[in-house]
Amino acid sequence: MSDAGAATATIPRAADAARRRRAFGRLATRNRLAVVAALALLAAVLGALLAPWLPLADPDVVDTPNRLRPPLSAGHALGTDEFGRDLLARLVWGARVSLAAGVASAAAAMLFGVTLGILGGFYTGWIETVVMRLTDILMAFPYVLLAIAIVAGLGPGLRNAMVAIAIVGFPIYTRLVRGVVLSLREREFVEAARALGASDAVILGRHVLPHLLSPVIVAFSLDVGAKILATAGLSFLGLGTQPPTADWGSMLATGRQFVILSPHVVLLPGLAIFVIVLALNLVGDAVRDILDPRAAAR
Amino acid sequence: MRRYLARRLLLLVPVLAGVSVIIFMVLHLSPGDPAEIMLGSQATKEDLARLRADLGLNEPLHAQYLRWIGHVARGDLGRSLWMKRPVLGEVLTRLQATLLLTATALVLSSAVGVALGVAAATRPNSMLDRLSAVASLFGASMPSFWLGIVLMVVFALWLGWLPASGMYAPHGGGDLRDLLSHLVLPAVTLAAASVTIVARLTRSAMLETLGQDYVRTARAKGVSDRAVVLRHGLSNALVPIVTVIGVQAGYLLGGAVLTETVFAWPGVGTLMVQGILARDFPLVQGCVLVVALSFVLVNLAVDLLYAWLDPRIRYE
Numbered sequence: 001m002s003d004a005g006a007a008t009a010t011i012p013r014a015a016d017a018a019r020r021r022r023a024f025g026r027l028a029t030r031n032r033l034a035v036v037a038a039l040a041l042l043a044a045v046l047g048a049l050l051a052p053w054l055p056l057a058d059p060d061v062v063d064t065p066n067r068l069r070p071p072l073s074a075g076h077a078l079g080t081d082e083f084g085r086d087l088l089a090r091l092v093w094g095a096r097v098s099l100a101a102g103v104a105s106a107a108a109a110m111l112f113g114v115t116l117g118i119l120g121g122f123y124t125g126w127i128e129t130v131v132m133r134l135t136d137i138l139m140a141f142p143y144v145l146l147a148i149a150i151v152a153g154l155g156p157g158l159r160n161a162m163v164a165i166a167i168v169g170f171p172i173y174t175r176l177v178r179g180v181v182l183s184l185r186e187r188e189f190v191e192a193a194r195a196l197g198a199s200d201a202v203i204l205g206r207h208v209l210p211h212l213l214s215p216v217i218v219a220f221s222l223d224v225g226a227k228i229l230a231t232a233g234l235s236f237l238g239l240g241t242q243p244p245t246a247d248w249g250s251m252l253a254t255g256r257q258f259v260i261l262s263p264h265v266v267l268l269p270g271l272a273i274f275v276i277v278l279a280l281n282l283v284g285d286a287v288r289d290i291l292d293p294r295a296a297a298r
Numbered sequence: 299m300r301r302y303l304a305r306r307l308l309l310l311v312p313v314l315a316g317v318s319v320i321i322f323m324v325l326h327l328s329p330g331d332p333a334e335i336m337l338g339s340q341a342t343k344e345d346l347a348r349l350r351a352d353l354g355l356n357e358p359l360h361a362q363y364l365r366w367i368g369h370v371a372r373g374d375l376g377r378s379l380w381m382k383r384p385v386l387g388e389v390l391t392r393l394q395a396t397l398l399l400t401a402t403a404l405v406l407s408s409a410v411g412v413a414l415g416v417a418a419a420t421r422p423n424s425m426l427d428r429l430s431a432v433a434s435l436f437g438a439s440m441p442s443f444w445l446g447i448v449l450m451v452v453f454a455l456w457l458g459w460l461p462a463s464g465m466y467a468p469h470g471g472g473d474l475r476d477l478l479s480h481l482v483l484p485a486v487t488l489a490a491a492s493v494t495i496v497a498r499l500t501r502s503a504m505l506e507t508l509g510q511d512y513v514r515t516a517r518a519k520g521v522s523d524r525a526v527v528l529r530h531g532l533s534n535a536l537v538p539i540v541t542v543i544g545v546q547a548g549y550l551l552g553g554a555v556l557t558e559t560v561f562a563w564p565g566v567g568t569l570m571v572q573g574i575l576a577r578d579f580p581l582v583q584g585c586v587l588v589v590a591l592s593f594v595l596v597n598l599a600v601d602l603l604y605a606w607l608d609p610r611i612r613y614e
Binding site (some may be wrong): 133136140141143145149152209229235236239258259260270280282 | 451
């Protein structure tokens with residue numbers, strides 16, 4: 001019985017996988033832009049990871065005689081900043097900070113939000129009330145404002161900025177997941193599992209969690225870009241990364257004073273943020289098309 | 299409707315209580331002594347003791363909260379440590395500038411967004427439709443503070459058409475013309491991302507209504523294209539459009555902090571950032587509270603607008 005069950009279960013799964021691969025192939029050929037975006041993203045991630053081994057100048061070495069050199073100067077492909085530091089090196093090292101901050105704060109928001117969403121959707125009563133009122137109150141604030149207020153309390157710094165962004169970001173996941181869990185709770189397979197004596201942990205882990213993967217992955221892939229923008233924004237206000245560490249937002253903030261003489265010190269970090277977030281959004285859209293074809297059709 | 303309004307106003311009480319608890323708590327999150335954080339490591343023991351007594355920091359946390367909220371309810375937001383003035387007056391003065399900027403950006407993003415969305419929906423897959431799709435992707439990916447700096451460099455520094463920063467010219471300014479010329483760049487910067495969101499939503503809402511039977515009937519009756527699109531299409535698509543515009547109002551209110559910083563616009567956002575960097579907790583608390591209250595009131599106004607726009611919506 002169990003063998004037969006396993007056999008019938010693997011055939012549709014294999015067919016599913018093959019269908020997904022074909023769908024992915026079709027999408028890749030149709031959506032060339034997303035492929036280009038994914039490659040750009042891969043290059044940025046590799047550059048950020050391999051920064052210590054790349055033939056780059058030290059991003060923090062001050063060289064005042066060579067300050068504010070334009071791009072394509074000798075020894076400085078993208079020029080230098082107000083302290084004569086190599087802009088290419090600072091952009092690549094800044095990518096490490098900006099990408100890591102975006103991914104980490106989105107991941108923290110996702111983990112916390114999904115957990116609360118599962119609890120709020122699965123358990124009625126006081127747990128649901130507490131979870132939903134908390135998200136309601138957090139959503140009663142403008143997003144950026146609350147993040148700034150939290151950083152004000154915790155003190156400026158990259159880690160605190162990431163914590164703030166994760167806190168203001170989790171209610172989106174909670175709302176999304178709670179809605180899905182509420183509908184799943186009433187489905188026959190959950191009732192059947194409960195009738196067979198499965199514990200809450202088994203029901204949640206084996207029957208509910210797999211259904212959450214698609215919507216959460218889609219939301220996460222579109223969220224990372226938003227979180228990179230948010231951390232860059234806090235750094236721009238002087239509340240995120242502190243000198244001398246480079247991230248794209250703080251590079252923009254310090255370069256602003258020299259924008260008349262040397263626009264490149266501001267244009268380049270902003271362009272880096274724009275290109276990476278654009279690539280993330282394109283890839284996120286493609287992920288949604290693959291995992292949620294109904295949304296793509298809309 | 300009057301009963302609904304009364305109920306909504308009553309429901310504001312727990313939301314505002316929650317908002318006030320969060321604002322109070324976040325500024326007490328820091329692990330150290332708030333008095334030391336505010337005054338810095340150079341402060342003498344006497345200074346610290348005086349500040350603790352002034353702010354009631356020696357009392358238990360719940361007593362501090364009740365004392366603070368009692369003062370807030372009477373319109374006393376405390377004194378700014380940095381400016382040595384009452385917080386409320388300072389915040390309300392700055393709020394006018396923030397509301398002017400936000401409202402201008404909202405009008406701009408609604409007008410341009412709805413017009414673009416309607417145009418894109420009436421000609422699906424046209425060049426304009428595709429351009430608006432690309433623009434919405436760009437709008438969602440572009441850091442607003444960077445766009446602000448780029449606009450400032452091009453239109454203020456290179457072309458010299460508009461002033462680069464501030465609300466009025468330091469010499470000889472002060473009239474409406476001066477104010478409007480200073481308002482253009484910050485308002486366009488703040489509105490840019492919202493325009494694309496409003497346009498995409500208007501497009502999809504319009505496509506849905508234009509596909510309805512009554513629109514086909516209207517066309518069959520020989521109603522002009524303009525009347526079909528505006529009277530039968532747009533007026534029936536307004537509820538989701540107003541919803542997204544309402545959400546954008548809140549987003550713009552919060553996003554104004556970054557735009558104000560770029561253009562040195564004298565609003566609540568710049569005041570709050572200065573307050574944080576000066577570790578002036580009463581000032582920061584006051585700024586956050588006033589902006590959050592405005593946000594809650596905007597959301598209420600949007601909900602009330604629904605009933606006016608769509609008589610089918612009955613609030614019970």
